[in-house]
Amino acid sequence: MGDRVFLLWHVHHVAEDESGAVKHFEPDGEFSAHEEKGDDVKLLGVYSSRENASARIERAKELDGFCDEPECFHIDEYTLDEDEWTTGFVVV
Template sequence: MEVFLLWHVRHARNLDGSIEHVDVGGALSWDEEEGDDVKLLGVYSTENRAHERIERARTTPGFADEPNCFMVERYVVDQDTWTEGFTTVFR
C-alpha cells in the first residue's frame, strides 16, 4: 500500500528578512542545519488529497508566506527504508 506524505519547508530568513530558495534541478530543497524548518502536514491515501490539503494550507498563516514550498512524497507502507544503520559524527 502506498500513502502520500505532505511536507512544507519554511526557509531560514537572512538578516534583512529575505529568503534564499535553492532549487536543485527544479526540486524543492532545504538545509535544516542552516535553519530551514521542515514540517510534516499529514499523510494521505491519495496524491490528490495531499494536493487538496496544499490548497487549503496556502491560505493559512505561515504557509501562505511560502506557498510554493510544499512537497508530496510517495511512501510505501510496511517497507524498511533505513537498513544499513548510521554513524554519529561529533563536532
C-alpha cells in the first residue's frame, strides 16, 4: 500500500433542500457539498495523517467564518500516485 495523504475541506453551506432548509448532510448521513447551488468549498490543507488534519480542524474552529459552521469540515483520504478517476467523461 502506498503513502496516504489527508485532504481537509470546509464547506460554507447555502444550498437548500426541497423544504428550503440549508442542507449540511445527505439523507444517508454523507457529507454534503453542492457548489453548483452556492456552497463554498475550501481546501484547508493536505496532511500526512488524520491526526494532523484533525488538529487543523480544531485550530480553524477558532477563526472567523469557520467557527460559524464547526461541523462542516471533511477529511478525504487518498493514496499517493494512485489514479482516482479511471474512466472518461461525457459533457452534457
